[in-house]
Amino acid sequence: MRFYVRAAEFLKGTMSISLRYYLFPSDGNPLRLSHRLVEGLISGRDFLPEYAGTRQTAVTAVVATEEGKPTRLVRTEGAIWEFDEDGGIREGLQRALGLAMSSISPSWETDQTVVALRPKLDQKQYDAEFRWEPGQAEIDLMVADIWPKKKTDRLKVTKGVTKRKPPLTYDARHAINEISSLFWKISNAIEQLKEPSQKGFGFEARERSRYDPDYAPLYRAIAEMSEWQLEVQSRRRTGKGIWYAVVEVMNWQDNVGEAAERHYERCQNRNQAVIAARRLLAQHAEKFGDYITVEAELMTDLEWEKRAYPD
Known part of the structure; x- marks a missing residue:
């Protein structure tokens, strides 16, 4: 009966789901992570340098809310985050995704008596390297953070290194969209030039940057693009270099x-x-x-x- 009541509340819009993110460092106090930080870590735009080169346990707490207030802990999902040398997790997440995909048995396997060895090994490796289940101690800390009885129950919120971006106004968005809509023409025109023309183009762009101060930064930018393209063309012609x-x-x-x-x-x-x-x-x-x-x-x-x- 309780399930149907909850389902009815959800359909009426009085109950919803929210996510809370936590990090349980191996040599430090547990931390709460903001949605913005987690999104930045996943997309590769933000980092936690203090954990560079380490593996740390993290938990996503799924919380039911009513009228914006948390009412119950639905479930927890633990994981192991593999931080790279910069403190990012994107590369580790991609590796975890690769193992998870490889652990799926081929769809063309029809003989149920045959057990594919590779998927089982990949699943075992995935579980060992990226799966983690929080214990009661970790769950108690998260519950106390969500429903604090005293001020010290709140966990410290950690921050990444990416600065909060200023608001993008309508005028600013329109201006940058208008300008960037022509970028493809610039790069395409430069890529189409052959080496002799590329040399002349880059030289002329540098010269114009000296005599046209209003657009000097733009001329220098296209000169750099041309010089980069010229070097790539030379490498592709000779096959030399790394x-x-x-x-x-x-x-x-x-x-x-x-x-x-x-x-x-x-x-x-x-x-x-x-x-x-x-x-x-x-x-x-x-x-x-x-x-x-x-x-x-x-x-x-x-x-x-x-x-x-x-x-």
């Missing part, structure tokens, strides 16, 4: 792909990168599926750094 062989396992849904895994090798030239890409493709070909592709790409270190991939 190259990367990259293979991505892409998860596709509604014609939108997201990289679940990224594997790469740093090579001394393009020929070595070609060989490395073939080897990586062979190693990960078994992950190809109905909605999963395995794609290879070669790129210079300039392009690698531009995409902000880890080295």
Whole structure:
């Protein structure tokens, strides 16, 4: 009967669900995390440098609310966050997603008596590296934070390093959208130039930045774009310099792909990168599926750094 009453309250709009986020550091006091911080950590826009290079336990508390006030703790979901050298968790989350996807048995497996070894091993690795269940002590701390009886019950709220952005007014949004709508024309025009023209373009842009002070920053910007493109063109023509062989396992849904895994090798030239890409493709070909592709790409270190991939 209680369930039906709760369901009726939810349908009437008097009850809703909210999320609370907590971090339980291995060598510190438990912390409450704001929604903005968690969203920033997940998207890669925010960091917690004090936990760089560590693995920490985190909990999402699902709380039922009525008229904006918490009424009961519905459930908790524990996880292990793997912080990179900058204090970010995005790379670790992507690795966890890759293991979770690999742990799913192939849809084409029809023999129920056959147990696929790889998915079971990946599930075991995923559980060991990224799953964690909070104990009663952690739950009690969260409950006290949600329904404090005294001031000290409230957990400290930690902050990331990203500054709170100022409000974007309508005029500001319109202006930046108007300006950025032409960016693709600029980059496309520069990319279409061949090396001799690229050299002349970059030189002329630098010259104009000296004689046209009103637009000097813009001329310098397109000169830098041209010089970068010229170096990439030279690398692609000669095959010299550092190259990367990259293979991505892409998860596709509604014609939108997201990289679940990224594997790469740093090579001394393009020929070595070609060989490395073939080897990586062979190693990960078994992950190809109905909605999963395995794609290879070669790129210079300039392009690698531009995409902000880890080295």
